[in-house]
Amino acid sequence: MTLTIFSALYILCVCALFYLIQSRFRVGFLALSAICYVFLLSVPAGLTVTAVTLFAWGFGLLIGIPRLRSIFSTLGVALCVAFLLLMKSYARFPFLQDETSPLHRFILPIGFSFYIFQVISYFVDLHRGTLTPEKDPLKMLLYLAWFPKFISGPIERKADFDKQLENVRTLRFYEPGRWSRVFQYVLIGVFYKVVIADRLGIYVDRIWESYTEMGSISLLFGALLYSFQIYCDFAGYSYAAIGFSLLFGIRLTDNFLLPYQSKNISEFWRRWHYSLSSWLRDYLYIPLGGNRKGTARKVINTLIVFFICGLWHGESLNFVAWGMLHGFFSAADVLLSDASGWHGKLRSGLPGQILTFLAVTFAWIFFRADALKVAIDYILHMLSAGISPGGIGADFRVLFPAHITDLVIMCCSILLLMIVEYLAELEKKSVPALIIGKPYYVQYAVDFLLITGIMILGIYGPAHDTARMIYMQF
Amino acid sequence: MTKKRKQILAFSIFFLMCVLSYAFFDRLLSIKTEHGIAQARDLYAQPRNSIDVAFMGSSHIHCDVNTALLWEEYGIAAYDYSAAEQPLWITYYYLKELCKYQDPKLVVIDLYSPARFKEDYQYNWLEDNLAGVRFSLNKVQMILDSCEYDKIWEFWPSIARYHLRFDELTGEDWDYLTTTRRERASFKGYTPYYIVTPQEEPLLDQEYSGGITLKSEIYLQKIIEYCKEKDISLFLMVSPYITTQEDELVYNRVHEIALMNGIAFNSTNYFYNAMDLNFEEDFNDNSHLNYSGSCKFTEYLGSEIKKNFDIPDRRGNDKWESWDRHVQEINEKAIEAGFPVN
Incomplete structure (x- = not known):
């Protein structure tokens, strides 16, 4: 869901009705609320998710018939992949680029990449026999269109989601600790997104718009800022989604487990966008053979997975390059993890953390760029530009023409983020969980600072588009 | 425990x-312009039921109607409850807001805005019209009638527009933190201009009427009905400026409406001589009088009000002491700007 006043008001209304209606109607009510929300966001998106729901539900029942299992699971997955590829490749088909064409509006529905992966996981789990077919179409609709996670995930597994639905019917308005968790996740999510990510985004955009005129230090600064921007944007959204979902007793997957605390790239992918990386592991990497067929095959499987990961984000070459870079980093990590001696130091402790962060930051350049050529150009400028003609001061005057207040706020917020996440890492908890574990007066003090920070430092208002999230485009 | x-x-x-x-x-961070925000905001600092005459409408009111002079010469407790380019639909909601806290005997409305601005949604000065008004159902209705649906969130909540103003804070913003209600009460909305720009006297020979938009006419009618319901006298007027033939069409139409409803009307552009208005010295620009022009106009307006309406003289009464302080402040500012004060 988007972080807007409309979404907040919608959730409040749904929440109020949720606790007023009879508990046996709650699941159906949530399903209808979810689809209403999607339709209010976008009618084509609503129609698409409804069609996909009927498709998933129908095919699921057919897969449940033993003699039809193989053919319909294969066909179902193939259709999902085909439609996903078609959507990602729309740029190749001129008739789909015509914005006045009805097809254009349907071919780029919001959130499609996320829920179609859920459908694929559902079909595969049915085929494997780890799941039974969903007979209730409303529960299928709720699984695919659940509005706190609609648009940008997390990518939930049917079995996990169904477990959460068991709580829904028995949930009481007041349960010790739940409301505290709701507020912490929502406040921290909104702070990450609106105070940190959206502010960084303004300056990242400025740097990228004029990178050919800037010096190396400014471009390095831009790359570092983007690392924090994309993390805070996506993690902030995910925390808020978890918080809003907890209002209704549904616990979503923690998608971000302090990824920049990772000591090596393999660990990074166990912490970054966890729902996607675990999906790729369970439905692609393991079926390919995983690490069961020797180191060489493990490396190849890793490269394939990251190639697909890049493609999932977009079929343009910069995303493929980003994916492949991570593939090479992961492959190198596989080889380093098997090696003994000083190599081990490169994937542990502070050196490992710094190296991992720099590697990830380098790869993000390809992710941020509009095209592969632009990414390479940016990197070449970063490495060769040296000090810009007017000096670094001139670059910063372009970025901060009137005041450096925003620079101070950005630096302080990134520093604060790093400190808090370090403390969270020490306790092996997410940031919201860290705060939740503290005494109530500490939580109130933190909440007060978060609310005040969001109020006076948040990038929101008529001049800003906070509804926009980086991962919405996927 | x-x-x-x-x-x-x-x-x-x-x-x-x-x-x-x-x-x-x-x-701290709120915008504090005197194009309507201060006028709306400081209404709430006025003593309850102390305003006898409320002047409403566009900047022609708060630039041209000298509330200090009205007090000094006529004992009229007046307030300029106006904002830049205020359309009649906002004036209607302002009137309702005013009546929550005050019990005016007379409301005087300037008609420049409906004459000059014909769009159904006017955004140029909307923030100045909205930001000073307290949040209430009345304000929600004001916003809904003033904005197209997709623009509503651009104007509410107000803090969304100004919360990042840290780099623009001035001494006035910090001083406002400690400004007391008593200090704010001495502001009566009047914010004169002090520049002198010679103007050419307009030709007034428009015989036709029309040109007012449906939305403006509907809200004018609502204002008339509301005043009747609240037993408030209504006076529709046009303050002096360099008017045009198109504007006069609208004034003629409003004059017809006023006659149909038995409401006082005066387009003071026909009475420059009666006011002794000097086109070389008394205008700030082609739309506003300067301080000396506003004094002449207000003197004329005050005598018309005293002649035609029963407005009590509140001088010497403790409840209205903020008007005494207001006179002092306006006189000091006029002297500072180099204008003579009687």
Whole structure:
């Protein structure tokens, strides 16, 4: 869901009705609320998710018939992949680029990449026999269109989601600790997104718009800022989604487990966008053979997975390059993890953390760029530009023409983020969980600072588009 | 104290801190223009039921109607409750807002805005019209009638527009934190201009009427009905400026409406001589009088009001002492700007 006043008001209304209606109607009510929300966001998106729901539900029942299992699971997955590829490749088909064409509006529905992966996981789990077919179409609709996670995930597994639905019917308005968790996740999510990510985004955009005129230090600064921007944007959204979902007793997957605390790239992918990386592991990497067929095959499987990961984000070459870079980093990590001696130091402790962060930051350049050529150009400028003609001061005057207040706020917020996440890492908890574990007066003090920070430092208002999230485009 | 009570106390302190924090930053960061925000905001600082005459409409009111002179010469407790380019639909909601806190005997409305601006949604000065008004159902209705649906969130909540003003804060913003209600009460909306720009006297020979938009006419009618319902006298007028033939079409139409409803009307552009208005010295620009022009116009307006309406003389009454302070402040500013004060 988007972080807007409309979404907040919608959730409040749904929440109020949720606790007023009879508990046996709650699941159906949530399903209808979810689809209403999607339709209010976008009618084509609503129609698409409804069609996909009927498709998933129908095919699921057919897969449940033993003699039809193989053919319909294969066909179902193939259709999902085909439609996903078609959507990602729309740029190749001129008739789909015509914005006045009805097809254009349907071919780029919001959130499609996320829920179609859920459908694929559902079909595969049915085929494997780890799941039974969903007979209730409303529960299928709720699984695919659940509005706190609609648009940008997390990518939930049917079995996990169904477990959460068991709580829904028995949930009481007041349960010790739940409301505290709701507020912490929502406040921290909104702070990450609106105070940190959206502010960084303004300056990242400025740097990228004029990178050919800037010096190396400014471009390095831009790359570092983007690392924090994309993390805070996506993690902030995910925390808020978890918080809003907890209002209704549904616990979503923690998608971000302090990824920049990772000591090596393999660990990074166990912490970054966890729902996607675990999906790729369970439905692609393991079926390919995983690490069961020797180191060489493990490396190849890793490269394939990251190639697909890049493609999932977009079929343009910069995303493929980003994916492949991570593939090479992961492959190198596989080889380093098997090696003994000083190599081990490169994937542990502070050196490992710094190296991992720099590697990830380098790869993000390809992710941020509009095209592969632009990414390479940016990197070449970063490495060769040296000090810009007017000096670094001139670059910063372009970025901060009137005041450096925003620079101070950005630096302080990134520093604060790093400190808090370090403390969270020490306790092996997410940031919201860290705060939740503290005494109530500490939580109130933190909440007060978060609310005040969001109020006076948040990038929101008529001049800003906070509804926009980086991962919405996927 | 039990743990539960401690938690309730902690939550109460937390909630109070959040409210105080919001109030503090809202007060510090809010925009404080005198194009309508100060006029709307400081209405709430006026003593209850002290305003006898409210002047409403566009900047022609708060630039041209000298509330200090009305007090000094006629004892009229007046307030310029106006904002830049204020359309009649906002004037209607302003009137309702005014009547929550005041019991005016007379409302005087300037008609420049409906004459000059014909769009159904006017955004140029909308923020100045909205930001000073307290949040209420009335304000919600004001916003809904003033904005197209997709623009509503651009104007509410107000803090969304100004919360990042840290780099623009001036001494006035910091001073406002400690400005007391008593100090704000001496502001009566009047914000004169002090520049002299010679103008050419307009030709007034428009015989036709029309040109007012349907939305403006509907809200004018609502204002008329509301005043009748509240037993408030209504006076429709046009303050002096360099008018045009198109504008005069509208004034003629409003004159017809006024006659149909038995409402006083005066387009003072026909009475330059009666006011002794000097086109070389008394205008700030082609739309506004300067301080000396506003004094002449207000003197004329004050005598018309005294002649035609029963407005009490409040001079010497303690409840209205803020008008005495207001006169002092306006005179000091006029002297500072180099204008003579009687």
